[in-house]
Amino acid sequence: MRAVPTIAVVGTGPAGIAAARQLRDGADVHVVLIAPEGRSEYLPGTLTVATGDAYASQYKTRVELAGVEVLPATVDSIEPGGLRIEGSLLRADAVIAAPGLALDPVGRATRGETVGFWDPTGAEAAAPRIRAVERGVIDVVISSLPYRCPPAPYGLAMRLARRARQLDQQIQVRLVTPEEHPLAALGPVLGDALLAGFRNAGVEVSLGVEIDPDALANGVVTAGAGDRGGADLTIVIPRHRTSPLLADLVDSSSPLVTVDARFATEMAGVFVVGDAAASPYPRAADPAAWSGTIAAMAVLSELGFDHARTPLAPAPDCFVDHGDGAYGRIRITYPDGPPPRGQPAVAIDHAAPALAADFEAAHRHWRSVRVEGV
Numbered sequence: 001m002r003a004v005p006t007i008a009v010v011g012t013g014p015a016g017i018a019a020a021r022q023l024r025d026g027a028d029v030h031v032v033l034i035a036p037e038g039r040s041e042y043l044p045g046t047l048t049v050a051t052g053d054a055y056a057s058q059y060k061t062r063v064e065l066a067g068v069e070v071l072p073a074t075v076d077s078i079e080p081g082g083l084r085i086e087g088s089l090l091r092a093d094a095v096i097a098a099p100g101l102a103l104d105p106v107g108r109a110t111r112g113e114t115v116g117f118w119d120p121t122g123a124e125a126a127a128p129r130i131r132a133v134e135r136g137v138i139d140v141v142i143s144s145l146p147y148r149c150p151p152a153p154y155g156l157a158m159r160l161a162r163r164a165r166q167l168d169q170q171i172q173v174r175l176v177t178p179e180e181h182p183l184a185a186l187g188p189v190l191g192d193a194l195l196a197g198f199r200n201a202g203v204e205v206s207l208g209v210e211i212d213p214d215a216l217a218n219g220v221v222t223a224g225a226g227d228r229g230g231a232d233l234t235i236v237i238p239r240h241r242t243s244p245l246l247a248d249l250v251d252s253s254s255p256l257v258t259v260d261a262r263f264a265t266e267m268a269g270v271f272v273v274g275d276a277a278a279s280p281y282p283r284a285a286d287p288a289a290w291s292g293t294i295a296a297m298a299v300l301s302e303l304g305f306d307h308a309r310t311p312l313a314p315a316p317d318c319f320v321d322h323g324d325g326a327y328g329r330i331r332i333t334y335p336d337g338p339p340p341r342g343q344p345a346v347a348i349d350h351a352a353p354a355l356a357a358d359f360e361a362a363h364r365h366w367r368s369v370r371v372e373g374v
């Protein structure tokens with residue numbers, strides 16, 4: 001009798017969860033899903049936590065999937081034939097790695113306050129310092145590209161500006177970005193809409209600013225040769241780096257791992273999916289889940305299980321916080337085929353309080369695919 005193959009999946013973000021579920025549903029395989037504490041964090045909760053309107057724990061959950069072994073651990077390395085976890089080798093017939101992107105540290109400022117975060121846990125640590133600013137200038141600085149969820153820093157700036165207005169605080173919020181136009185890769189219409197949202201919220205924007213990401217480790221925010229200074233609080237979206245787990249699979253030109261159309265890497269039996277993989281789609285949940293599904297199907301096919309159905313192309317969908325409880329939404333499709341040849345079609349749902357219910361529904365859905373009746 002043939003032994004049941006073991007597939008190891010690293011990470012419980014959208015990519016890892018989609019891969020594990022596809023493997024479990026697609027064949028008789030042993031799926032081991034590994035993440036620290038066996039838990040998952042909902043990254044879109046970052047902004048609410050940053051302004052102290054929610055706790056990070058509200059955006060975390062344990063993972064319990066019927067038919068999937070969840071291993072609470074941090075993977076040390078990927079090795080031929082499996083994973084090294086706390087010194088022991090977990091043997092696997094294939095590995096699907098979805099560790100996301102790592103964040104560079106941002107040091108304490110030499111002038112003014114500087115905080116760096118881009119997940120709910122980091123936002124919770126920064127929240128008291130954000131709330132302590134009652135007047136003056138807050139800068140939201142995008143340190144470099146690529147980063148997770150392109151419109152989210154714009155949402156953070158609008159949320160902060162509207163919160164200050166509501167509290168009758170004299171705070172000027174400014175967004176600083178290296179891009180010449182917001183979200184340039186998605187065409188000018190979306191950027192124009194974000195700039196209009198900024199005008200309504202009273203946020204200033206500086207485009208085309210080159211920040212030195214290396215100086216940020218010391219809390220210094222430099223643009224070109226000079227220290228920017230001037231802000232009472234600087235919130236940095238840190239440089240996004242390759243996960244240490246995948247360091248051997250990248251070169252210095254990009255933090256993203258080169259993969260083929262099935263998300264296979266140059267290392268035999270190892271697939272990389274989600275934010276960590278070089279794909280022409282934005283760093284967003286639906287492309288991450290789509291890539292996890294594609295890789296799982298490729299693994300099953302390599303193991304001899306029949307898997308012909310190809311999932312539809314991803315349709316990234318990002319919420320944009322406008323503050324005062326209103327959300328906008330950006331929906332991206334690729335009617336002319338996948339990028340870079342196919343151009344994105346962008347539909348914008350303008351800011352409305354009613355979309356807050358959709359934001360909450362998305363959070364509930366996120367939870368429901370992680371905790372099933374076991």
Ligand SMILES: Cc1cc2nc3c(=O)[nH]c(=O)nc-3n(C[C@H](O)[C@H](O)[C@H](O)COP(=O)(O)OP(=O)(O)OC[C@H]3O[C@@H](n4cnc5c(N)ncnc54)[C@H](O)[C@@H]3O)c2cc1C
Pocket residue numbers: 010011012013014015016034035036039040041043044045046047073074075076098099100101118119148149152243245273274275276283284285286288316317318319320
């Ligand atoms: C502020 C913000 C707002 C966002 N809003 C939206 C939105 O509205 N819509 C949208 O589509 N996307 C949004 N995103 C982006 C979206 O959350 C990411 O694109 C998505 O989470 C990427 O999924 P992933 O599975 O590749 O990685 P991640 O979600 O980053 O998950 C990585 C997983 O790997 C685990 N891991 C890492 N290293 C190891 C290791 N060594 N061993 C074991 N486990 C490990 C982590 O613990 C985690 O479970 C937002 C992101 C942010 C930061």
